[in-house]
Amino acid sequence: MDQPERWRHMASAPRDGSRILVTVRSSEQGAAEVDVAYWSHGDRFGAEGWRASDSAPGCIIEYAEPELKCWMPMPSANISRASAPSPWQGEDAQQLDGSGI
Template sequence: MDEPDRWRHMASAPKDGSRILITIRPSEQGPAEVDLAYWSNGDQAGPEGWRSSDSSPGRIIEYAEPELKCWMPMPSANLDRTSLPSAWEGDDARELDGSGI
């Protein structure tokens, strides 16, 4: 993670339970947005998958893989930054992590 402030493909997101930032794809419910999430291996609250980190027991927010566009590691403490980074708004996922050329 040599460049922590860079959006990456969801396929490379850690599934170890650590908290990450995710871009939720735009939909008929609204524009793309950023959320704090983690991978859950499943428990009494639901099956394995991506969950919102601020969910409380009994009110778990789960994301389906197609809803998520990309991820970014949690930024380090930065007194100059007072908000989350903007959601990824690129036209094509090929732009994430470079063009692959």
């Protein structure tokens, strides 16, 4: 991960439980947004899949694969950087980081 602040295809996202930033696709419920998510291997709270719990304390949100557009590693702490990255706004067919195959 030599370029940590770069959006990448979800196919390359780590599925080891580590937290990552994801772009949630826009839908009838709202515009695209960035969330913190992690891969869960399934437990008493739900089936295997992408989850977020940081954005809504006390509430576990499950994302279906098609809801997530791309990902990037969590940024390191940087005092000079005051905001989170913007959601990916490019076309789905455009390459983010590799072919996605």
